[in-house]
Structure formats: C-alpha cells, structure tokens
Amino acid sequence: MLKTRQRDLGTPASAATETVTIEIDGLPATVQAGTSILRAARESGVDIPKLCATDSVKPFGSCRLCLVEIEGRKGYPASCTTPVEAGMQIRTQTEALSKIRRNVMELYISDHPLDCLTCSANGDCELQDMAGAVGLRNVRYGFDGDNHLDAGVDTSNPYFQFDASKCIVCSRCVRACDEVQGTFALTIEGRGFKSKVSAGMNEDFLDSECVSCGACVQACPTATLMEKSIVDHGQPDHAVVTTCAYCGVGCSFQAEMKGDQVVRMTPWKDGQANHGHSCVKGRFAWGYASHRDRVMDPMIRENTSDPWRKVSWQEAIDYTARRFGEIQEKHGRKSIGGITSSRCTNEEVFVVQKLVRAAMGNNNVDTCARVCHSPTGYGLKTTLGTSAGTQPFDSVMDADVMIVIGANPTAGHPVFASQMKRRLRQGAQLIVVDPREIGLVRSPHVEAAHHLALLPGTNVPIINALAHVIVSEGLADEDYVSERCDLESWDSWKAMILKDENSPEEVARVSGVDAEEIRAAARIYAKARNGAIYYGLGVTEHSQGSTMVMGMANLAMATGNIGRSGVGVNPLRGQNNVQGSCDMGSFPHELAGYRPVSDEDVRTQFEQHWGVTIDPEPGFRIPNMFDAACAGKFKGIYIQGEDVAQSDPDTNHVEAALSSMECIVVQDLFLNETAKFAHVFLPGTSFLEKNGTFINAERRINRVRKVMEPQQGKDEWLITQELAQAMGYPMNYNNAAEIMDEIAELTPTFNNVSFQFLDEVGSVQWPCNDSAPMGTPIMHIEQFVRGKGLFVETDYVPTEERTNRKFPLLLTTGRILSQYNVGAQTRRTANNVWYGEDLLEVHPHDAETRGIRDGELVSLASRKGDITLRAKITTRVKPGVVYTTFHNPETGANVVTTEYGDWATDCPEYKVTAVQIAPASHRSQWQEKFAARAEQQGKISETN
Ligand code: SF4
Numbered sequence: 001m002l003k004t005r006q007r008d009l010g011t012p013a014s015a016a017t018e019t020v021t022i023e024i025d026g027l028p029a030t031v032q033a034g035t036s037i038l039r040a041a042r043e044s045g046v047d048i049p050k051l052c053a054t055d056s057v058k059p060f061g062s063c064r065l066c067l068v069e070i071e072g073r074k075g076y077p078a079s080c081t082t083p084v085e086a087g088m089q090i091r092t093q094t095e096a097l098s099k100i101r102r103n104v105m106e107l108y109i110s111d112h113p114l115d116c117l118t119c120s121a122n123g124d125c126e127l128q129d130m131a132g133a134v135g136l137r138n139v140r141y142g143f144d145g146d147n148h149l150d151a152g153v154d155t156s157n158p159y160f161q162f163d164a165s166k167c168i169v170c171s172r173c174v175r176a177c178d179e180v181q182g183t184f185a186l187t188i189e190g191r192g193f194k195s196k197v198s199a200g201m202n203e204d205f206l207d208s209e210c211v212s213c214g215a216c217v218q219a220c221p222t223a224t225l226m227e228k229s230i231v232d233h234g235q236p237d238h239a240v241v242t243t244c245a246y247c248g249v250g251c252s253f254q255a256e257m258k259g260d261q262v263v264r265m266t267p268w269k270d271g272q273a274n275h276g277h278s279c280v281k282g283r284f285a286w287g288y289a290s291h292r293d294r295v296m297d298p299m300i301r302e303n304t305s306d307p308w309r310k311v312s313w314q315e316a317i318d319y320t321a322r323r324f325g326e327i328q329e330k331h332g333r334k335s336i337g338g339i340t341s342s343r344c345t346n347e348e349v350f351v352v353q354k355l356v357r358a359a360m361g362n363n364n365v366d367t368c369a370r371v372c373h374s375p376t377g378y379g380l381k382t383t384l385g386t387s388a389g390t391q392p393f394d395s396v397m398d399a400d401v402m403i404v405i406g407a408n409p410t411a412g413h414p415v416f417a418s419q420m421k422r423r424l425r426q427g428a429q430l431i432v433v434d435p436r437e438i439g440l441v442r443s444p445h446v447e448a449a450h451h452l453a454l455l456p457g458t459n460v461p462i463i464n465a466l467a468h469v470i471v472s473e474g475l476a477d478e479d480y481v482s483e484r485c486d487l488e489s490w491d492s493w494k495a496m497i498l499k500d501e502n503s504p505e506e507v508a509r510v511s512g513v514d515a516e517e518i519r520a521a522a523r524i525y526a527k528a529r530n531g532a533i534y535y536g537l538g539v540t541e542h543s544q545g546s547t548m549v550m551g552m553a554n555l556a557m558a559t560g561n562i563g564r565s566g567v568g569v570n571p572l573r574g575q576n577n578v579q580g581s582c583d584m585g586s587f588p589h590e591l592a593g594y595r596p597v598s599d600e601d602v603r604t605q606f607e608q609h610w611g612v613t614i615d616p617e618p619g620f621r622i623p624n625m626f627d628a629a630c631a632g633k634f635k636g637i638y639i640q641g642e643d644v645a646q647s648d649p650d651t652n653h654v655e656a657a658l659s660s661m662e663c664i665v666v667q668d669l670f671l672n673e674t675a676k677f678a679h680v681f682l683p684g685t686s687f688l689e690k691n692g693t694f695i696n697a698e699r700r701i702n703r704v705r706k707v708m709e710p711q712q713g714k715d716e717w718l719i720t721q722e723l724a725q726a727m728g729y730p731m732n733y734n735n736a737a738e739i740m741d742e743i744a745e746l747t748p749t750f751n752n753v754s755f756q757f758l759d760e761v762g763s764v765q766w767p768c769n770d771s772a773p774m775g776t777p778i779m780h781i782e783q784f785v786r787g788k789g790l791f792v793e794t795d796y797v798p799t800e801e802r803t804n805r806k807f808p809l810l811l812t813t814g815r816i817l818s819q820y821n822v823g824a825q826t827r828r829t830a831n832n833v834w835y836g837e838d839l840l841e842v843h844p845h846d847a848e849t850r851g852i853r854d855g856e857l858v859s860l861a862s863r864k865g866d867i868t869l870r871a872k873i874t875t876r877v878k879p880g881v882v883y884t885t886f887h888n889p890e891t892g893a894n895v896v897t898t899e900y901g902d903w904a905t906d907c908p909e910y911k912v913t914a915v916q917i918a919p920a921s922h923r924s925q926w927q928e929k930f931a932a933r934a935e936q937q938g939k940i941s942e943t944n
C-alpha cells in the first residue's frame with residue numbers, strides 16, 4: 001500500500017460515549033457502542049477486506065467482501081453494516097469466508113482492465129490490494145463476456161478524470177458527494193450490469209453541478225476517479241501535513257510529494273477544521289506556486305518608469321534601508337510604515353510589525369484586515385471582551401437554528417458550508433440575511449426557512465427589528481441576561497430597541513423586507529434551543545459595520561445564545577490568516593493580543609524584550625496612510641503580500657497615493673498591481689515553502705510546514721529580519737519557531753503555544769495558556785471575557801451613499817467559489833475554466849428597462865468612476881441591486897467603490913455604492929489607462 005495513504009477505518013466513528021467489549025478472532029476489543037464490526041476490527045488492527053465502505057460515508061453493504069462470522073448467528077453478515085453488541089464473538093478469517101471473498105473479487109476482476117502495471121493507481125488501489133488480500137490467483141470467467149472495458153474516459157474537469165472502464169460501481173463517490181460535500185451531483189444510473197456512475201443529467205463532470213471539491217476522487221477505491229496530476233507524474237513517495245493558504249476555514253492537507261515536487265494535495269482526516277474534506281481551491285488550485293509569472297529575483301528601480309533591475313538580496317535590502325533612511329531624515333520618523341498580510345504566517349506578520357515599531361520607530365503598521373474584518377475586532381471586543389468568534393466549526397452540529405448574515409459560505413468557506421448543510425439536512429433551520437440569493441438559500445435537500453433579501457446598507461435596521469420582535473414579544477432570555485450581562489446597558493438598549501423606528505413595519509420600509517418575514521425569523525431564532533449566528537463581509541464592509549457586529553452580539557446575548565456548543569456569534573474570516581494577522585499586533589493602536597500601544601505597562605513589556613522605546617502614539621491606518629501620502633506627508637511603505645492597488649476601494653485615490661510616494665517596497669510572489677508603483681520588489685514564498693502558523697476563523701492555530709525550500713532562496717521572515725538589521729535594529733531569530741516563542745512570551749492568550757506543542761496536539765484554539773492549557777474551543781462559557789456582557793445601542797445611521805436620479809441602483813460586491821480575493825493565485829490556475837472574468841449580475845427588470853442583454857458589455861458608473869464589464873442577467877439579485885466580484889485587475893471593480901468606511905474602524909464600505917448601468921461597446925477610460933500601463937510595465941519587464 002502507498003506510504004502516503006491515510007488510514008481508512010471503514011465506517012464513520014460512532015458518536016456514542018459508552019463502550020462495549022467484543023471478541024475479534026479470539027482477542028478482546030473495547031470500542032464505542034454503535035461502532036461497526038468493520039471499524040472495531042480495524043481499530044484493533046484486524047483489516048477485514050472491504051471495497052464499498054470507507055470511513056467518510058455511511059456504510060452501504062453492497063460489495064459483500066467484508067463478511068464475517070458471528071457466534072450464534074446464521075449466515076455471513078456484512079461487517080460494515082453490522083454494529084457491535086456487547087459480548088459478540090466475531091471471526092474474520094475462516095475457510096468459508098475466504099472462499100466467498102475470492103468469488104466476489106473474481107467477479108470484480110473479470111470486468112476490470114488488467115493494466116495494473118501501467119495504471120495511474122498502481123500501488124494506491126484498493127481493488128488491487130483486495131485481490132492480494134483475498135489471495136485471488138486466477139479468474140475463471142475469462143474476459144470474453146459482456147464487460148465495461150471500452151467505456152470512455154471523461155477528462156472534462158481540469159483536475160481529475162473519470163475512467164468508467166475501471167469503475168466497480170461501489171457508489172462511494174456518490175455517497176461522498178451527497179454526505180460529505182452536500183452537492184448531490186452524482187447518481188448511479190441504470191440497474192444491474194447496466195448501472196453506472198453519472199454526473200448530473202448524464203453530462204460530463206465539467207457541465208454538471210459538480211463543484212470540484214474532490215470528495216469523490218478521495219473516496220474512489222480504484223483509478224476511476226483520479227487526479228490528473230497523478231496520471232501525469234505518478235504516485236507520491238512522501239508527504240508533509242500542512243494548512244491550506246486560501247480561506248479562513250484553515251483546512252489541513254497532506255502535501256504529497258514525488259521528490260521535491262508536489263503531485264497531490266489530499267485533505268487530512270485528522271485536520272480539526274476540515275475532518276478530511278476540501279474545496280476546489282485547496283485541493284487542486286496550488287499550481288500557482290510554480291507558475292512562470294513568479295518572480296525569483298529581488299529587483300530595484302529608481303523610478304516606476306525605469307526598467308526593473310535584478311539585484312542580489314544584499315543590494316535590494318541595503319537599497320531599501322538607505323531609501324527609507326533618507327525619507328525619514330527628510331520627512332520625519334513617521335513618514336514611512338508597513339502593511340502586513342493576512343496570507344502570510346503569524347511569524348512573518350509579527351516580524352513586519354516589529355520592524356515598523358522597532359526599526360522605523362513608529363506605529364504606522366496596519367493589516368489588510370482593515371478592509372475586511374476590523375469591525376469584528378471592535379464590535380466583539382466591545383460587547384463580549386474578545387476580538388474573535390466564539391465557537392469551533394464543529395459547534396454548528398449542535399445548532400438548531402442558524403442565521404447567516406452577509407456571507408456566502410458555499411463560495412467563500414466551502415468546507416464549512418458542507419458542514420452547515422449536513423446539519424441542515426438533519427433538520428436545523430436556516431435564516432439567510434443577504435441582498436442576494438446565495439447558494440445556501442436553495443440547494444439539494446436544503447432550503448432556508450426565511451431569506452431576508454434586504455437592500456444593501458440596511459443590516460442595522462434588520463438586526464434592530466429582529467431584536468424589537470424578541471423583546472416586545474417577551475422572547476428574550478431574561479434569566480441569562482440577569483446573570484451574565486450588564487443590566488444598565490440592557491435597560492438602555494431595550495429602550496432603544498423598542499422605539500417605533502425599530503419595529504418590523506418601519507424597518508420594512510427602509511430594508512424592503514416584509515414585516516411578517518422579519519417577525520417569523522425573529523421568533524424562530526429566539527425559540528431555538530441553540531441559535532447560532534454566522535456572518536461575513538456583508539456585515540463588516542459598511543459604514544455601520546461595527547454597529548452591526550455589536551447588534552448581532554446584542555441579539556445573541558438577549559436570547560442567551562453565547563457560551564455553549566451550538567450557539568455564538570461567528571465571523572467567517574475571508575483569508576487564511578486574517579485572525580492571526582490581527583492577533584499579531586499589526587494594528588496601529590495595538591500590540592500583539594490586542595493590547596493598546598498607549599498603555600505604558602504593555603509598552604514596557606515589549607520595550608524590555610525588544611530593547612527599544614516604542615512610540616506611545618497610535619500610527620496611521622491604511623486609509624490614513626493614503627490620505628497622508630496624497631498630502632505629501634507619507635513617503636515610503638513596505639507592503640507584505642497585499643495588493644492594495646486592486647483590493648482597496650476608490651482605486652483612483654489609491655493610485656494617486658501610491659504615485660506620490662518615494663519608496664514603495666512590495667514583497668509578493670508576483671508583480672501585482674501595486675508593484676506597478678513600486679521601487680523595490682522582494683520575491684516572496686508560497687505556503688509550500690514556509691514554516692509557521694495560520695489562525696483560522698475559529699481561533700485555531702494550525703501549523704504550516706515547509707514542503708520544499710524557498711524557491712527564491714530566502715525565508716520571508718528572514719527578508720524582514722535582514723531589512724531590520726540594515727536599518728540598524730538587531731533582529732536575530734534563527735528560525736520561525738523562535739519567533740513563535742517570542743509571540744507566546746509576549747502575548748497572554750498564546751503563552752502555551754510553541755511549534756513543538758502544536759506538533760504534539762495537532763492544533764489548538766487560543767486562548768492557550770496556564771488557565772487553558774489545551775486551548776479554548778468555546779469562549780465565554782462561565783462569564784464573558786469582559787466580565788458582564790455589554791449591550792450597546794445600535795441606532796441606525798444610514799450611509800451617506802444614497803441612490804439618486806443619476807445613480808439609481810445599488811452595487812454590492814462579493815466573491816465566487818473558484819476565484820480568491822484579487823485572484824493573484826487562482827487566476828494562475830485552471831480554476832479560470834469556471835470564472836475567467838468578473839461579471840455584473842443584473843435583475844431582468846433592470847436589464848430590460850435599460851436594453852441590456854445577457855453576456856453583453858455594460859458600463860457601471862458611480863460618482864467615483866466607471867468601468868465596463870459583461871452582464872449576467874439573473875434573479876439572484878433583486879430589482880434595484882447589482883452585484884459583481886473583484887477578482888480580475890483589468891475589471892477595476894474598485895474604481896467605482898467609494899471613500900466611505902465604518903465609523904469606528906475605517907473598514908471600507910465595499911457593499912454599498914450608488915451606480916447606474918447602461919449598454920456599452922468599449923472599455924472605460926480607466927480600463928484604457930490600465931491596459932496602457934500594463935503594456936508599458938510589460939515592455940519594462942521584457943527589456944529587463
Ligand atoms: S467511480 Fe470509484 S467510487 Fe465511484 S462507483 Fe466507481 S469505483 Fe466506486
């Protein structure tokens with residue numbers, strides 16, 4: 001068997017807590033009640049042959065290979081479908097069983113190509129293993145009868161193929177698609193000999209409902225469903241367990257290697273966030289790491305119109321240090337700063353904020369979380385006491401009602417979406433609050449009880465109206481509130497929430513959501529045994545983002561829905577390490593662990609450790625940096641793995657700010673949009689080349705392990721360290737583990753964390769310290785971290801961004817499954833087959849009144865600028881609302897978004913822009929300028 005194959009215990013684990021003792025082949029075994037005999041045997045080291053069973057799906061009992069004998073019972077029951085009973089005496093190896101198993105295998109093999117030696121699964125095929133295990137030596141039936149040997153191969157999916165000639169119709173793939181992924185894309189069509197696996201309505205995989213999660217490929221025991229990378233490169237010879245670098249779910253993967261090449265990423269069964277599941281991005285879209293666009297040499301240039309000049313690391317670092325030094329001398333200590341990346345490891349982020357504070361001598365450090373989840377930090381800290389979500393993902397399996405607000409989990413957090421769907425299929429109820437009909441609203445076997453399709457910008461009135469119903473109808477959990485919450489704040493909040501303006505009838509007028517729908521949703525949530533709230537950027541990226549976060553916390557406290565499994569308020573973090581980059585102190589006003597830089601005791605602790613004086617004044621947030629740059633006061637910036645020119649709002653303003661700086665340093669894999677304005681390019685490393693940690697949306701600290709050496713020759717933390725040294729600050733780590741040791745020492749919530757500890761326990765959720773040595777899956781159990789939960793009044797202040805005659809529609813933005821953020825990674829993979837360009841979703845009514853046709857170009861204009869893109873006419877958006885994504889730089893979606901942001905944190909208001917749309921025939925002015933600049937920079941690169 002292949003060395004990298006993960007152990008398969010045959011059937012899923014039983015949830016029972018009591019145990020039973022049985023006897024297997026004369027030896028006693030104690031297992032959880034409800035365990036199958038097959039699993040019990042495998043747990044005890046006895047591998048009963050099997051084919052149709054696998055531990056990711058329920059047993060099916062079709063192959064008849066796993067038969068056993070049980071003392072006192074007639075016949076040969078299938079061990080995969082028979083649960084253990086106390087005292088059972090089981091025999092797994094008898095002459096009769098061997099004969100039956102050989103006969104079963106003989107039938108399978110008689111309809112199977114005998115090309116084992118040249119088959120891509122050779123060495124990793126359960127059929128091959130089973131033929132050996134049962135001692136099959138010859139096949140009596142010959143191969144002349146009817147068979148499936150000429151069945152075709154479907155190669156339509158870019159990442160895996162389906163070779164029907166090798167299929168044994170065990171239906172593991174069908175069950176994996178149903179039970180694990182929840183997409184129900186596959187069926188077994190026909191009966192008996194004619195039965196076969198079919199994707200959708202007899203379509204090929206690419207045209208079917210398949211979302212390329214890979215669960216079926218993982219479940220297939222033969223070479224029928226096989227990764228094309230394995231077909232091309234052969235089987236792996238070793239593997240390293242690491243963490244996906246895409247979204248905030250933080251799936252664990254086994255990177256399977258052949259020499260120093262990755263040939264496959266398989267989801268890690270012991271991963272505590274994903275339990276062996278994956279989505280198309282983590283499973284398949286890792287090829288960007290070796291894409292030809294990747295820059296491998298440091299480069300510098302005096303002016304952005306000059307060609308890039310490849311230089312040594314030493315020269316690039318010395319040049320940067322000199323330019324930063326000159327700027328500070330001329331424009332002052334605070335004229336430079338840095339931006340940390342939520343895609344980098346905690347260790348890499350920590351050293352960048354330390355570089356800014358210790359070597360640059362100011363607090364001008366911010367993170368890209370500024371533009372996504374900064375209101376989460378503010379809102380949850382204010383109300384509950386901690387800037388993070390309250391639950392582990394697994395908690396959703398205890399939720400009876402879920403409210404999903406401003407998030408699209410099937411696209412943004414697919415593995416968690418599959419878990420949510422599993423719970424919904426078990427009978428939990430779902431309320432979706434979103435302007436758009438997201439995938440969860442209606443999918444096979446899942447339907448939301450209520451979809452509150454509100455107008456963009458009206459989250460706060462909706463959450464207030466839900467609370468109004470709960471308080472006015474006496475549905476609040478008064479006992480919980482009296483015991484756990486600040487009663488003064490409760491009284492004032494109640495008075496606010498009971499105002500007429502917060503009644504469903506009044507809120508219906510501003511939000512466009514029917515009052516009765518609001519009432520019904522509020523009652524379901526309030527009456528649930530366990531009600532859980534999950535939310536995303538559709539909550540935070542508003543001028544009232546922080547207000548809305550506090551509104552959700554208020555609602556959860558009022559109904560007693562915080563502090564146990566199945567409840568809580570949970571941000572679905574966008575990028576892999578948004579939580580970590582915030583935890584690491586990359587905010588201009590906070591050091592690691594969210595401790596204010598203005599607090600002398602906190603500063604003293606860091607000052608003693610770092611041997612410098614830390615500026616007590618908070619520094620610039622990202623938008624302030626841009627404003628200060630335009631005002632001539634901010635002149636140099638070190639940008640780690642972040643493409644502000646594409647991702648930040650009001651592109652024209654961002655470009656003006658970048659153009660006015662004297663030294664921009666970009667550290668990234670690719671020459672991104674921001675690099676067009678840069679003077680120094682420091683090549684970064686992909687996640688496959690890093691040692692470190694990421695922290696996912698459930699506060700889980702996962703290890704990232706080096707699968708290969710940095711391809712550009714230097715660890716990223718070391719680049720930052722050498723820059724700090726060149727700027728005169730002695731930073732001296734020997735490896736990433738030492739950086740984590742310092743983080744742990746300086747951050748009370750991380751005190752017990754180390755690489756060694758994580759390697760021992762797998763992963764851990766912070767706080768992890770002497771009070772919680774094994775971490776803290778659920779927060780606020782006995783009491784809130786701040787003591788008493790604080791209700792904060794959440795009056796609705798509408799955004800300044802209003803529709804008018806010129807801009808009568810509202811634009812809201814989001815992402816789709818196959819692309820990720822600015823697309824720098826996914827656009828350099830075969831994922832483009834699903835989504836090659838940003839589209840504008842328009843309701844048929846709005847399209848018709850403007851003469852817009854599906855697939856044709858439309859101009860999208862706001863008071864900030866205009867772009868042209870292709871229209872997709874759909875009822876997923878309601879009349880008056882249009883929607884697009886921002887994955888492609890040439891689209892320039894952020895040319896139209898505005899300068900408005902959250903009142904508390906400056907998180908941009910990406911989700912509400914007043915726009916007009918019209919048929920178009922050519923690119924916009926900005927897009928022409930973009931194309932010209934791309935051409936000019938392309939020429940510069942060619943001359944290099
Ligand atoms: S494709 Fe694989 S998993 Fe699916 S039925 Fe065929 S052999 Fe079984």
Ligand code: SF4
Pocket residue numbers: 173176177181183184185186209210211212213214215216217
């Ligand atoms: S890849 Fe995932 S979605 Fe597609 S058929 Fe397989 S299990 Fe279903």
Ligand code: SF4
Pocket residue numbers: 244245246247248249250251274278279280281282283413414415416
């Ligand atoms: S769900 Fe997120 S973390 Fe998991 S594989 Fe997909 S992108 Fe990676």
Ligand code: FES
Pocket residue numbers: 049050051052053060061062063064065066067078079080081
């Ligand atoms: S493994 Fe039990 S019947 Fe197939």
